[in-house]
Amino acid sequence: xxxxxxxxxxxxxxxxxxxxxxxxxxxxxxxxxxxxxxxxxxxxxxxxxxxxxxxxxxxxxxxxxxxxxxxxxxxxxxxxxxxxxxxxxxxxxxxxxxxxxxxxxxxxxxxxxxxxxxxxxxxxxxxxxxxxxxxxxxxxx
Numbered sequence: 001x002x003x004x005x006x007x008x009x010x011x012x013x014x015x016x017x018x019x020x021x022x023x024x025x026x027x028x029x030x031x032x033x034x035x036x037x038x039x040x041x042x043x044x045x046x047x048x049x050x051x052x053x054x055x056x057x058x059x060x061x062x063x064x065x066x067x068x069x070x071x072x073x074x075x076x077x078x079x080x081x082x083x084x085x086x087x088x089x090x091x092x093x094x095x096x097x098x099x100x101x102x103x104x105x106x107x108x109x110x111x112x113x114x115x116x117x118x119x120x121x122x123x124x125x126x127x128x129x130x131x132x133x134x135x136x137x138x139x140x141x
Contacts, residue, residue, distance in 0.1 A: 001115045003122060005103045005130040009137035013094035016101070016137050017070025020090060026064055028132040043067075076107075082118060084108045090133065101137070103130055 009016060019025050023037045023045065030049040039046040043066045051058050061077040069092075076086035086107035093100040105126050109115050 001107050001109075001119060001122065003105045003126045005126055006100060007130065007134060008095065008098045008100050009134060010097070011099055011137050012097060013070070013092050013099045016092050016099045019136055020070060020072045020092075021066055025132070025136050028136060029129045031128055031132055082109055082113050084110050099137070101130075101133055103133065 011019075023040075026037060026045060026047050027035045029035075030047075033049045033051045035047060035049040037045050038048050038061075045064045045066075047062045047064060049060045049062070051060060062074050063077065064072055064074045066072055071092055072090040074088050076083060078084060078086065084107075086105070088103070088105040091102040091104070093102065103126060105122060107118075107122065109118055
């Protein structure tokens with residue numbers, strides 16, 4: 001399953017890349033949960049997001065890697081319950097004083113979890129992430 005959101009923000013690519021390199025923006029990508037950076041190692045930051053789902057508490061762990069060009073790539077540490085694999089990226093494309101943001105999520109669920117059941121929560125997640133990036137980086141025109 002693949003999802004993508006593309007939008008423009010009113011800042012240069014360099015400004016957007018600098019913002020993606022900050023811990024604060026990673027926390028803001030998960031606005032409805034208690035989220036914190038738990039480890040930094042080189043260009044990798046590990047984030048834990050505490051959530052409630054169907055009355056049960058859980059922790060989702062993500063590794064965020066900053067590419068030399070400022071793009072951000074991430075992957076969920078899959079615990080075997082729902083996701084076999086979940087990865088994503090925030091790609092930056094310069095457009096004068098604006099930057100085009102391409103937010104991508106791609107995942108494969110475990111065999112007993114139908115993708116149709118998880119599509120809506122994943123769509124909600126990419127919308128929350130898009131909105132957080134828009135707010136942090138500014139809306140284009």
